[in-house]
Amino acid sequence: MTSLVSQLFIQGFKREFLSGKSKDRPGAFTRSDLILAGSDWNNLIVGKLSPYINVDSEDPIVRKQSEEALNQELAYASHLGLPAIMFTLRGDNQINLARILHNKMQAGSTYQVWLHLPMESPAVAAAYNYENEEELKELNGGREQNTWEWWNTFRSVCNFEKKLGLALEMTADLPSEEEISRWVGEPIKCLMLSTSLFVTNKKGYPVLLRPHQNLIKSMANLDVQVVVRGAIRHGCSKYYQQYLDHLWQSTSLTDPLVAYARGYEDYLxxxxxxxxxxxxxxxxxxxxxxxxxxxxxxxxxxxxxxxxxxxxxxxxxxxxxxxxxxx
Structure with missing residues (x-):
């Protein structure tokens, strides 16, 4: 199934709920819901929350402002009947956000919640690039820069809510095989690929390096969606889709156990x-x-x-x- 991840609210249109000139500004706060048919909203669009929302800010004004904006965007997602919403997890200390979303899911929200986070934190990736072994050892030994720990803390606060899933960002430097196996065991709903990960083959088409190919093939049996984001670097966006379709079709269920148990991987x-x-x-x-x-x-x-x-x-x-x- 082809889906589009779209910002729910107009980028740069920051609402004010407590004070400021735009608090009483008339007019619509985002696009009309009539630009798409209801069936398209229900099946093809994943809503992305505004990046400036920070309900765990130490500043009480920013926190309260963000809570109001978050509630408005979640209400609009319910109004549109979106299948899922997505937001970026910035660390392991987003307890207030987990509380709000858990309450929404418990209240009977129809959408799923996808947490967008990278397989490797930016700090660890930077240490790899600069070959800083001491810093890398320190980062790998702590929870603060371990993105799996971010996810584990968040879903624990949400009481392992079934509507909570992962939108996992594939990084240029992949983690170890043990860490990848741990990720594969999580409820991954979507795999995010940046166009910067693709290299150009001899015929001028985009391809992925072998480690990234193997990772995608391991995800194919889990029936996850793939989202390509970033600037088009190879002439046309359809080349990325055609290449990923080729990878998907080349992954056959040769293991009879995997084929027999497909769909029941996460059930005891x-x-x-x-x-x-x-x-x-x-x-x-x-x-x-x-x-x-x-x-x-x-x-x-x-x-x-x-x-x-x-x-x-x-x-x-x-x-x-x-x-x-x-x-």
């Missing part, structure tokens, strides 16, 4: 009860598609053998293990 499964009766062949077939269970059985038995049987007697014991399965 109830444990099975001990078997009392003979089951149908198809039921056993379902059990056999869970390799994790049998790998854990093997690891547990191996650990038990190491614990119970001394190394010098390892050839003196024969252990037979039987599982119910199909022949």
């Amino acid at each position: 499964q109830c444990p099975l009860q001990p078997l009392m009766d003979n089951l149908e062949s198809q039921t056993y077939e379902v059990f056999e598609k869970d390799p994790v269970k049998y790998n854990e059985y093997q690891r547990a038995i191996y650990s038990a053998l190491l614990d119970k049987i001394p190394f010098e007697e390892k050839e003196a014991k024969v252990l037979m293990i039987f599982f119910p399965h199909r022949k």
Whole structure:
């Protein structure tokens, strides 16, 4: 599905609710809702909140002004029936924002809330660029510049609200494989790509470097949306879309477990009860598609053998293990 991320309110049109010349200014505060059909608003537009909103500011006037602006924009998003709204998370200390959005979601808002944040914080990326190993070590060791910790704190305050998701910005310098795996386990709704990440191939078309390609392919199985932002650097915007479509189509579900469990990645499964009766062949077939269970059985038995049987007697014991399965 093709979507457009758009600023809800006119950029540069900053409203004033407490004082100032524009407090009583007449006229519309943004574009008319009639410029698009209702079905387009409902399915194609993701609303982006104004960047100047800072409800966690230490300045009480800025904080109160931002709260009024935020409530107005959220009300307008509900009026339009948008499928999702997006805002940028600036750090791990946005508790007031989490409180407001959690209350809105609990009150029955129809839209999802997407948190836009980079895979690597700007400070860590700058340390990489300048090859400052001491600063990089200090930044990686703290929570303040760990964007996953920003996300984890925010969603914890929101009580792990199901309507809360991630709009994850792919950075030029990707984090470690362990950190990428941690991100993949989160509810990513959208992957943000800057046009500056694309390089030009021999034919003059935009392509991504191999690490970024692999990351996108790993996200394809999660059915996330991709948003390309930034200045057009390769003549036409459709070239980016065609290239990403090619990457998406080249990612096939070769793993039968991934194909079978698609759509249930984030759902906990109830444990099975001990078997009392003979089951149908198809039921056993379902059990056999869970390799994790049998790998854990093997690891547990191996650990038990190491614990119970001394190394010098390892050839003196024969252990037979039987599982119910199909022949």
